[in-house]
Structure formats: C-alpha cells, structure tokens
Amino acid sequence: MKEAAPVYGGIEAGGTKWVCAVADAGGRLRDTEVIPTTTPETTIAGATRFFQRHEGLAAIGVGTFGPVDLRPASSTYGHITATPKPGWAYTDVVSPLRAALGVPVRVDTDVNAAALGEWRRGAGEGLATFAYITVGTGIGAGAVVNGRLVHGLLHPEFGHIRIPHDLGRDPFAGSCPFHGDCLEGLASGEAMRRRWGRPAEHVDDPSAWELEAEYLALAVVNLTYTLSPERVIVGGGVPKHPSLLPAVRARVLGLAAGYPAPGDAAAMGGYVVGPSLGDRSGVVGAVELARDATGSHGHDAGSSLLE
Known part of the structure; x- marks a missing residue:
C-alpha cells in the first residue's frame, strides 16, 4: 500500500475558538475546522479528533493565547499560565496532543504564529x-x-x-x-x-x-x-x-x-x-511551526493557501 503523503497540522488556539488545519508539504491548506473554545478537555479532544481523520500527519504547530511557557527545557513547556480565561489557567496544551497523536508538537503565542504566517506567506x-x-x-x-x-x-x-x-x-x-x-x-x-x-x-x-x-x-x-x-x-x-x-x-x-x-x-x-492573509495569519503560521518542527519550512512563493 502506498504510504500517505505527509501533512502538517496547525492550531490557532484562541479564547473563543480553535481553528484547526492541515496543509500539504508545500504549506497549502487542505482542510480546516473551527472548534469552539469551551473547557480544555472538550476543546483539545475536538482538535484531536480532527487530526485523527488525516493520514500522514507529521507534526502539529500551535499558536495559543497566553501567557504560555515557551521554554523547551521547562517541565511546564506548552502550558498556558496565568490567563484570565476562565478554566484555562495552567492548562497543558502540548502533552495531550502529543500523546494522542504521536507526533512532534511545537507551540508559540498566537501573535508570534500570525507573525510567522505573514513572514512566510504574507x-x-x-x-x-x-x-x-x-x-x-x-x-x-x-x-x-x-x-x-x-x-x-x-x-x-x-x-x-x-x-x-x-x-x-x-x-x-x-x-x-x-x-x-x-x-x-x-x-x-x-x-x-x-x-x-x-x-x-x-x-x-x-x-x-x-x-x-x-x-x-x-x-x-x-x-x-x-x-x-x-x-x-x-x-x-x-x-x-x-x-x-x-x-x-x-x-x-x-x-x-x-x-x-x-x-x-x-x-x-x-x-x-x-495582514495579507486576513483572518488566516494565525493558522497559516501554526502550520509553519509544524513544518519547522520537521525541518521542512521552505515554501512555494505565490502558491495558493487554500485549494
């Protein structure tokens, strides 16, 4: 059986919604889904189900509201910290995704992800x-x-x-x-x-x-x-x-x-x-975080972001 082509996952994790996407090796978005931000357990589970539907998942990038611990050597890497968002303070975002999907997960702030998306694609x-x-x-x-x-x-x-x-x-x-x-x-x-x-x-x-x-x-x-x-x-x-x-x-x-x-x-x-990417800056940047996690961050200038 032919092995599925690699795809890269991105999550723009906002305070009201999570925008989840998968993209191909060229960074083009192939599928997206919006998940309401409710409790951490329900929201992360919804994102997990979205990515489980896609074969060949190589990595996930997450651009999240914060504050968030971005120190890779920290025991709380990927944890949202003292956020005023009810129910989300000190939530571990990275570990549940990594454990459920078995792929590398890279996290940054939502605005850094948006900056990355606009830098690479906008x-x-x-x-x-x-x-x-x-x-x-x-x-x-x-x-x-x-x-x-x-x-x-x-x-x-x-x-x-x-x-x-x-x-x-x-x-x-x-x-x-x-x-x-x-x-x-x-x-x-x-x-x-x-x-x-x-x-x-x-x-x-x-x-x-x-x-x-x-x-x-x-x-x-x-x-x-x-x-x-x-x-x-x-x-x-x-x-x-x-x-x-x-x-x-x-x-x-x-x-x-x-x-x-x-x-x-x-x-x-x-x-x-x-922003040239409009409302997609964050999720495009999250995909770029995933591509960086696997060393495949080169992009095709001028390519369509959603085909």
Whole structure:
C-alpha cells in the first residue's frame, strides 16, 4: 500500500475558538475546522479528533493565547499560565496532543504564529525585521528580528505596555484585570465594549475611533523607536473598521514630529498595513511551526493557501 503523503497540522488556539488545519508539504491548506473554545478537555479532544481523520500527519504547530511557557527545557513547556480565561489557567496544551497523536508538537503565542504566517506567506515576506500587532478582545504583538521570532525572559507582552492616558479626554479606567489602563486596557475590543457599551463593530461614533487611533498610533510609535521594524502589520477584529488604519497612519506621522521615522504619508501607507492573509495569519503560521518542527519550512512563493 502506498504510504500517505505527509501533512502538517496547525492550531490557532484562541479564547473563543480553535481553528484547526492541515496543509500539504508545500504549506497549502487542505482542510480546516473551527472548534469552539469551551473547557480544555472538550476543546483539545475536538482538535484531536480532527487530526485523527488525516493520514500522514507529521507534526502539529500551535499558536495559543497566553501567557504560555515557551521554554523547551521547562517541565511546564506548552502550558498556558496565568490567563484570565476562565478554566484555562495552567492548562497543558502540548502533552495531550502529543500523546494522542504521536507526533512532534511545537507551540508559540498566537501573535508570534500570525507573525510567522505573514513572514512566510504574507505582508512580511522578504523582510528581516517587522512586527505584527493584533487588536481584538485583547492586544498582543509578535516580532521577527533579523529573521528570527523574538523570545526572551517572556514572550513579548506588548499589550501590557503603558501609554499616556489623558483622563480628561478619556476618563475610562481601563479593562485590564492586571494593569487597568495599559494599552490592552485602553484600546482592545474589550476596552471599547466596556467604554462605549457595545462591541467595537457596532460603535459608530467618530470620536470613538479617533481615540482608538490615538492609542494605537502611540503603540506603533513606541514599537518603531524600540524595535525599528521595517513594517508594522496590524490585524485582529478591531482594525477592520475602515477609518482606523488611515487614522493611525496620520497620527503616527504627527507623533513622530519630524524625528526620523518611516517617512511621509505615502511611505506610511506601506509601513502600517493590514495582514495579507486576513483572518488566516494565525493558522497559516501554526502550520509553519509544524513544518519547522520537521525541518521542512521552505515554501512555494505565490502558491495558493487554500485549494
């Protein structure tokens, strides 16, 4: 009997849903399934069943919400740690998948996975240093520096940086359970929901989006002067509002105040951009983590991601 061609699994493990996918040796997605994030046991079991339906599984990559232990030598590698997600604190994500499927499992943050996907297949292709910011229920960032995903003492927790908060303009105390008015506490989708009394996608007050652009522009300027990325990709649900990214670009120029920055308004259009892969950045990046785990990360430029 002919042996099945190898396939690579990816999981974008989010707080509301897990997006599972398998891809062929060229990185093209062949099948996907969305599993609601309920309890750890139920959610991981659903993902396991999805991958058990596919022959030739070589490895799995997981891009997960966090915080998560990414130290390979740690006894808690692959464990979600002090997350505010009810029922998920200190959950082992890697071991149950590895035991049930018998393949290598590599884990990273959801935003690092999205950054990896955009680097290999999207708006970060050809760049040595760039950053990916996601603005959804929370805020996070992943970064590639000199061709490597950034890890260190912790994985980057960019959503928890402190930014100026003008209480006269915005008296909202912030939504972060740890820091109150950090970037995530002021500018995430959850912050918008609490401040304006409805989900971000239903907020139509121009002043609300002007304030959101202010906070995100402050974040981009801080990131620009700290990391010096060649491009900043801004994804997630909140930036889908059509006025937001143009307003962020304009405000970044204003905040830069003529100090060396990406350039003029025309250059800014290629500096602060949306993700080329849209909502698939994370799961594509998770597949790339799986391919890295087996040393097969070369890709076919321009190939279709879902055929």
